[in-house]
Amino acid sequence: MHTLLIDDDPITTFLTERLLHHEGLSDTAASFQSPTEALAFLLRQIPAGLVPQVILLDLNMPVVSGWDFLDLLRLHEVQLQDQCFVYLLTSSMAPSDRVRAAAYPLVAGVLLKPLDQHKIQQIRDHVLPAA
């Protein structure tokens, strides 16, 4: 599963990478602690036809938050639609988060941290229905 992971916290990144590894899904996973760098990476991937199937995006990051990242992604929504599913990760859910997330067509779900095997399997089943 081609996954892009964006989280400023190295512990969360480690957890996600290891969980993907244990599910046998870590073949093409890229992790970024800076959303800006992740965006630059993504914009290089799109023309090469290497759109990630899943973006795991942390909401609470300094300077450029997950919401900011989604706003920056707006311009490229058309190219990503139906190919790329964004899952928002947060350690505490504000009731408004789901409502806000609904405004972004790329967002497939909002997940409460920590990520675990069960949640990863759900993502996989949604993104790779044939598998």
Place this chain on the structure above:
Amino acid sequence: MMTLAPVADTDARFRSLFENTPELILYQNEASIILDANPAFLTLVGKPKEQVVNHPYDEFLPADVRGLFREKLAEAFTGKIVRFEVYAAQGNSAPRHWDVVKVPVREDNRVVGVHMVARDITEKNQHEQEIFAQNKDLQQFTYIVSHNLRAPLANALGMVDLLALEQADTPKFEQAQAYLKTSLHQLDQVLLDINTILAIRDKVGLANSEAVPLAEVVEQVRQSLQDVLHDCGGTLRTTIPTGFQVRGNRAYLYSIVFNLLSNAIKYRDAHRPLLVELTATEGAGQSQEIVVADSGLGIDLAHAGADVFKLYQRFHPQHPGRGVGLYLTKTHVESMGGHIAVSSEVGKGTQFTITLP
């Protein structure tokens, strides 16, 4: 059976109430002419009775509320007791918040006049607003704290799960163990932060204030940061009038100066020598101003704006920090009755202005 003799007859009792109450009392006719006014009203507008009685109430009201008072008077003349709140000056007095009641006086089933009683609720309103702001503040505080408690806790839970998946004694297993420990320490740190913050809030308004010489505190901070300041080639320039003293808590003042100076050092611009200028001035009236300006990286306020002083907010992710310093600084300043403001330009520097009463 014994009956108590009345202390005064009814007339005298009501007269005494009228003469001595701090509330404003007017008696008006339908044309809004003042037929009687109590001493509280006369004192407030600063006029003798003969310049008030037989004058229209309009003369004592600012133009923008005359319509409202006329409308309410007309309503009272239909026989209703009318109550409303208004923010207005009376005569030449400063504007105040008033709780106004208009009570019709009837004779033979006909309203012949209206009594107006106006109570000054300015302070009550202020207190309500303060409580409202404080509640909002606390709500935000709990939200932030719960988020920041949950973040390391979620990591710890994740690591515990992961430890069951990783093979023991492999590097990944050891890494997960180390991260579990880190997460628990982070959790503990958040709880310690809460403790510190609550301890300061607890002391807000306490009378443990003293006259603290600012120059002395700044010198102490300079000494404790001397090495780092020297290592980065930075300069601290202070302009403090002789004998400048701040009314407050010495430890808080130290913490404020320390935080601002250590932030200036931490977020300096590697391309320019760091200059920090601390300037104290006696401001207008009783207030004092302390300005700390640095030539550092600056903060993008258009983006960060309202978040600068919030708990666990960070603006320079490439530098270590927990996002507690400026929140504590603000809490300290506010606990001394002051407030703090920031202006900044990316690539130029940041300026904090503290105003103390």
